[in-house]
Structure formats: structure tokens, C-alpha cells
Amino acid sequence: MSTWFKKPGDKVAVDEMICELETDKVTVEVPSPVAGTLLEIIATEGQTVAPNALLAQIAQGDSADSNEMRPTTISGAKLNEGQSDMSGKAVDVMVPTLGESVTEATVATWFKKVGDQVAQDEMLCELETDKVSVEVPSPVAGVLAEILAPEGATIDAKAKLAIITEGAAGAVSAPAAAPAAAAAAPAAAAPADAGRSDVEDAPSAKKAMAEAGISRDAVTGSGRDGRAMKEDVARATAAPAAAPAASVAPTPAVAPRAPSSAADAAREERVKMTRLRATIARRLKDAQNTAAMLTTYNEVDMKAIMDLRNEYKDAFEKKHKVKLGFMSFFVKACNHALKEVPEVNAEIDGGDIIYKNYVNMGVAVGTPNGLVVPVVRDADQLSFADIEKQIGELGARARDGKLTMNDMQGGTFTISNGGVYGSLMSSPILNPPQSGILGMHKIQDRPVVVGGQIVIRPMMYLALSYDHRIVDGKGAVTFLVRVKEALEDPRRLLMDL
Incomplete structure (x- = not known):
């Protein structure tokens, strides 16, 4: 008004x-x-x-x-x-189903603004939950009449996000106003920039600037009153770097912790944690505070698997249209060991122990936003090819931010492969309420004794972290030994030994 x-x-x-x-x-x-x-x-x-x-x-x-x-x-x-014909039916845009355990989300980015034309199923905005990012499509074609949940707002899982006028025509600039607007643009640029300190940039833009390592001065805002949007940061990142603006450093955010010096303050940057990162931090700390967590170690000679893989990888890929990796061998070996030591595949619920007569294998995947654990369901019933296909699909969706809540829930045991980043040994943290997690590591040639002779073999350290409240030391060691035996002699998997 x-x-x-x-x-x-x-x-x-x-x-x-x-x-x-x-x-x-x-x-x-x-x-x-x-x-x-x-x-x-x-x-x-x-x-x-x-x-x-x-x-x-x-x-x-x-x-x-x-x-x-x-x-x-x-x-x-x-x-x-x-301007717009808004005479159609008003349609509410609601928060989509987030999952049984998710009660709220944060509005990360709006791809449309009020008055924009939208097509049915066109993405309107993106939400961040504790586990995944969720894109919200338009339920109808029309015009975005009102945004009820702005960027950065925390909303309930059943909240209303926006209102769309169904069938309405999109905003069209008045032809007569176009020349005047074009003429006024250069004159208005300076005052807009001058008053930009009073304009709050989009949270998604702030996050993108922090990730790209660029200052606010390098971004030209296209939003209202010069507000920087996520796409503005993308354009600034893609454009050739401008000449450095003297030695002016971005003003550090006001922080409760005072920097040690003014020079340090000019080089520091404070970025709000995403909901995913905050949830990862909370859950990992909860695991340490709740479970009686202990880790046992062993090492495995990978020569037998590497020889088998090299012999059959071409035929395997030709038949199944997927590459034969190491992960399917580890999933199979863990399935085999979990049958013998079922408490590693169980969980504590109050005063009860729930034994799972199935294996939903969680596979930890690193993404730009943090570690996520998609689940391969009924992994104990799958073939090598099925396991490789599902892990490949889940990994690709995780990196693209396309995982659903269903992809992340229901895991009974987890495998984490720190070896892809070069880790030689680590102690993985449990993924509650699971009672066990296997850590894989880097394959490294080392001298070992085989048949009384010192030979060079491709060796990997294995680590099993487990909840000592439910898994005894004997069970944990037995599990890890069975995994080692199955990997060093894959024929044992065929013979169920």
C-alpha cells in the first residue's frame, strides 16, 4: 500500500x-x-x-x-x-511430505517472486530439513500471488508456503514505462548501492557467497532494492574476476567471541550452520553421550578381491551395465557376518532389544553439504549387481541433493568408506539407533608375513565401532574376523562359511 x-x-x-x-x-x-x-x-x-x-x-x-x-x-x-490478471482461483502451496520424524524445515531459496508466472510442477522454492533438501513444485499453473514463508523462515511440516492464483496471466511490464525505467536505471544505480547496507540479502545468497569465497561487493543484486539472490552469486562466480578493490576486506559478522586482533578479524568469516550440518553435529554428539561406544580393529589382505575383480570386471559390466566395485564385496561380507552376530544388527529401545531379521545397509556418502547415509534396503537379498546399481544411484542423488526422506530412513547397519579420501585408519561414530558401523580405509601396499615369507600385499585396516551396551567384545571381534575371512577368501560367501 x-x-x-x-x-x-x-x-x-x-x-x-x-x-x-x-x-x-x-x-x-x-x-x-x-x-x-x-x-x-x-x-x-x-x-x-x-x-x-x-x-x-x-x-x-x-x-x-x-x-x-x-x-x-x-x-x-x-x-x-x-500488470497481471489475478482473477483465478486461489490455490495454497503446502509443505510437501517431509518424513515421519521431521517436524519442521527452513525455507532456503525462493526461485520465484510474487507476480511471477509459474507452470504446473515448476519448482517454486527449496526447503532444508534435518536430513535432506526438498524442492517444492507448483501444484497448478498460474501466478504466484503471495509468499507466506520468506527465505530463512523456520516452518512447521504442515505449514502453508504460498498462494497461487490458478490460470492467471503473469506480470507484464507496461510498455510506456519501459523507456523511462531504462533511462532512470543509471541514475538510480548509485543511490541503490549507497543504501544497500539496509537491504537484507537472501540467506541462500549469503550461503553461496561464503561457499564461493567472494565478497558482497563482487555481487550485483537483482532483487528488490538491490537484494542479492542466489543466482546473482552464481553469475558473479562465473564472470571473470574483477580487478581487486584495493585491500578492503569484507566486514566480519558480529560474533560473541572476540577475535584475537583486528588483523585476524578482517580475515575471519562467520556463516550460519545449515540445518543438515547442525543435525549432523547434534546426532554425532548424542551418539557419544548415549551409547557405550567402543572400536575394535583388524586388517584385511585385499589381493583376492582385487584379483577376482580384475578378472571379471569387464564381463560383469557388459552383462549388468554397472561397474564392479569393492563396496558390493563389503556389503556381502557384512551380510554374512551379521547372520552369525545378530546383535550388531540390533538396536536398544528402552528396556528392550530389537533384533532385525533383515539388513538395511546404510552407506555413508560425503556431499558438499555434509555426510548423509542413504539406505540400501534388504541388502541381504540382493546380488552383487543390484547392490552396485543401488549404491551408484543413491550416491548420485546424494551429491545432487535429490535424496528423499525414505532414502535416509530405516538403516540397521552402516558402512563408511574413509579410504576414498585417503584415510589410513579412523574410529567411525555410530549412526543411532544402530549398534554397529564398519569403517573402510585406504588400500596400501605393506610388507606382511604369508606362509613364513615376507611379501608385499595390498592391505586395508578395518574398524568396527559398536554399542557395548548390546554388543560384547567377543561378538564384535567375531563379526570383524568373519568380514576379514570373507574378503580374503570370497569363495566362503558362496559356500556360506
Whole structure:
């Protein structure tokens, strides 16, 4: 709302201008639909309203005191023929299903702004939950009439995100205003930049700037009042680097912890943790505080698997259309060991122990946003090829941020491969409520004794972290020895030995 020309109690004539609205394109005057008395102003000056919002009520008739007068509502349903036709049905955009254990989410990025045309199933915004990022598609084709949950807002799992006017036409700039806007752009650039300190950039843009390591001065905001959006950061990152702006460092965020010196403060950067990262931190600490966690180690000679893989990898890929990796051997070996030591595949629930007569194998995957653990369901029933295909698909979806809640839930045991990053040995942390996690590590040639002779073999350290409340030391060592035996002699898997 920009200006009200009338106040409650004033007489108004038919088509008399009673208020003025400002949009991001044009200024629109709102006429009175009837003659009468302005009873109530619903939308006050300075308030942001949707195209279908109620602006005021007018009592039709000669006197505002008459009991026979019929109140007439005034809305901004149709702002301007050149702006948008918002006369369609209003459709709510709700938070999609997030999963049984997820009760809230954070609005990360809006891809559309109010007044934009949207197609059915076109992505409107992105939500961040404790586990995954979720894209929200438009339920209908029309115009985005109102955004109810702005970027950075924490919302309930059943919240309303926006309102779409179904079938409405999208915003179109008035032709007459285009030349004036183009002429005014250079003159307006300086004041906009000058007042940019009062404009809050999109949280997604701040995050992208922090990840890209670029300053706010290098980004030209395309949002309202020069607000930086995520796509602006992408453009700035892709563009050739501009000449360095002297030695001016970005102003550090205000922090509770004071830096050791002014020089250090100029080189520090404070970025809010994403919901995923915060959840990872909380869950890992909870695992340490709750479980009686212990780790046992062993090492495995990988020569037999490497020879078998080299012999059959081409035929395997030709038949199954997927590469034969090491992970399927480890999943098979763990399935074999879990049958003998079922407590490693169990969990504690209050005063009960729940034994799982199936194996849903969690496979830890590193992503740009943090570690996630998608689940290969019924892994004990799958072939080598099925395991490789599912792990490949889940890994690709994890890196692209396309995992669903169903992909992340229900794991009974986890394998984490730190070897892909070069880790020689580590102690993995449990993924609650699971009672065991196997850590794989780097394959490294080492001298070992075989048959009384010192030979060079490709060796890998294995680590099993387990919950000592449910798994005894004997069970943990037995599990790890069975995994070692199956990997060093894969024929044991065929013979179920």
C-alpha cells in the first residue's frame, strides 16, 4: 500500500480514487466500486498486500449510520491490465511430505517472486530439513500471488508456503514505462548501492557467497532494492574476476567471541550452520553421550578381491551395465557376518532389544553439504549387481541433493568408506539407533608375513565401532574376523562359511 486518499467515515463516489498501490512494475490507483461511506481500512499504508487481498469495506448508501446499508469489499484482485490478471482461483502451496520424524524445515531459496508466472510442477522454492533438501513444485499453473514463508523462515511440516492464483496471466511490464525505467536505471544505480547496507540479502545468497569465497561487493543484486539472490552469486562466480578493490576486506559478522586482533578479524568469516550440518553435529554428539561406544580393529589382505575383480570386471559390466566395485564385496561380507552376530544388527529401545531379521545397509556418502547415509534396503537379498546399481544411484542423488526422506530412513547397519579420501585408519561414530558401523580405509601396499615369507600385499585396516551396551567384545571381534575371512577368501560367501 502506498497512499490512502480517504479515511474511515469519508463519503466516496462511484469510481472515485480512494487509494494508490505500488508494485514492482507500476503504480495503480484503486477506484471505489460503489457510492457510499468508507467504513474500514483493512490494508494500511506501507503494508505489503497480495493481488487478491482485501483492502477496505464501503457501506453502500447515503449514511454510514444506516442499518440498511450493504457493506462492499474492495480488493486488489485486478491491479492493471498491463500488470497481471489475478482473477483465478486461489490455490495454497503446502509443505510437501517431509518424513515421519521431521517436524519442521527452513525455507532456503525462493526461485520465484510474487507476480511471477509459474507452470504446473515448476519448482517454486527449496526447503532444508534435518536430513535432506526438498524442492517444492507448483501444484497448478498460474501466478504466484503471495509468499507466506520468506527465505530463512523456520516452518512447521504442515505449514502453508504460498498462494497461487490458478490460470492467471503473469506480470507484464507496461510498455510506456519501459523507456523511462531504462533511462532512470543509471541514475538510480548509485543511490541503490549507497543504501544497500539496509537491504537484507537472501540467506541462500549469503550461503553461496561464503561457499564461493567472494565478497558482497563482487555481487550485483537483482532483487528488490538491490537484494542479492542466489543466482546473482552464481553469475558473479562465473564472470571473470574483477580487478581487486584495493585491500578492503569484507566486514566480519558480529560474533560473541572476540577475535584475537583486528588483523585476524578482517580475515575471519562467520556463516550460519545449515540445518543438515547442525543435525549432523547434534546426532554425532548424542551418539557419544548415549551409547557405550567402543572400536575394535583388524586388517584385511585385499589381493583376492582385487584379483577376482580384475578378472571379471569387464564381463560383469557388459552383462549388468554397472561397474564392479569393492563396496558390493563389503556389503556381502557384512551380510554374512551379521547372520552369525545378530546383535550388531540390533538396536536398544528402552528396556528392550530389537533384533532385525533383515539388513538395511546404510552407506555413508560425503556431499558438499555434509555426510548423509542413504539406505540400501534388504541388502541381504540382493546380488552383487543390484547392490552396485543401488549404491551408484543413491550416491548420485546424494551429491545432487535429490535424496528423499525414505532414502535416509530405516538403516540397521552402516558402512563408511574413509579410504576414498585417503584415510589410513579412523574410529567411525555410530549412526543411532544402530549398534554397529564398519569403517573402510585406504588400500596400501605393506610388507606382511604369508606362509613364513615376507611379501608385499595390498592391505586395508578395518574398524568396527559398536554399542557395548548390546554388543560384547567377543561378538564384535567375531563379526570383524568373519568380514576379514570373507574378503580374503570370497569363495566362503558362496559356500556360506
